[in-house]
Amino acid sequence: MALCSMLRRASSSVLPLAIRAVGSPRSFHGVISTVLTAEKVKLAHALNPRAFVPFLRFSTELASKKPSNDESLIQVLESEIQCAEEEDHELTEEFPEGFPFEIEDNPGQRTILLKRKYQDEIIKVEVDMPQTEVGEDEDAGDGGDEEDNVNSSIPLVVSITKGSGLCLEFSVTALPDEICIDSLSIKLPEGSEDQLAYEGPDFNDLDENLQKAFHKYLEIRGIKPITTNVLHEYMGTKDNKEYLLWLKNIKNFIEK
Secondary structure, X not given: OHHHHHHHHHHHHHHHHHHHHOOOHHHHHHHHHHHHHHHHHHHHHHHOHHHHOOHHHXXXXXXXXXXXXXXXXHHHHHHHHXXXXXXXXXXXXXXXXXXXXXXEOOOOOOOEEEEEEEOOEEEEEEEOOOEXXXXXXXXXXXXOOOOEEEEEEEEEEEEEEOOOOXXXXXXXXXXXXXXXXXXXXXXXXXXXXXXXXOOOOOHHHOOHHHHHHHHHHXXXXXXXXXXHHHHHHXXXXXXXXXXXXXXXXXXXXXXX
């Protein structure tokens, strides 16, 4: 009944206007049909407005409820941070009593600096992160599966400076229970414009007795396997701490 009443009111309101607007019966019927169609659309929209809501609105609402790519990345970072923190609690960062060097370790840097004095010399050792190499086990049997050995080494730069400012610099690779000298050279004082052109031969090309003498020279100054083995453990712990700090910095950046 309400629908018929609304239709009667619509037709009664537009009929006089339509008669005045057109002159012929054919035009009159066309106008009436157009007006009634428009009124029916308005009436249907009034009775059921939800049917005319664009589908785009629903698709936008669904998309807004999905986690963004940033949120997914943050969740993965939080999981990795938790794993790194659990591993960090199991690691220790202690030096044995009588360790001959002072340690300068700044968070966020990949190297540490060791310092000490020996007679009239100032000795500095820059220690980098461990380098890992995987090699095949030579003792594996012919019929057995080949196993991989994980070899860890630490790059060191040892600088021994005397009062004149001249510095004897060693490039060293520290393996477990072994120290390898890669090269050595004389460096002029900082700020000097002149440089010594000749860097010396490859260390392995030196006479064997001379090589042993240089190893003894470093050993007396504290660069020996008992020292570098401690550095292996310390740098492994630092590597994990720096990784944890790096994860947190990345997460904080993405959250901003």
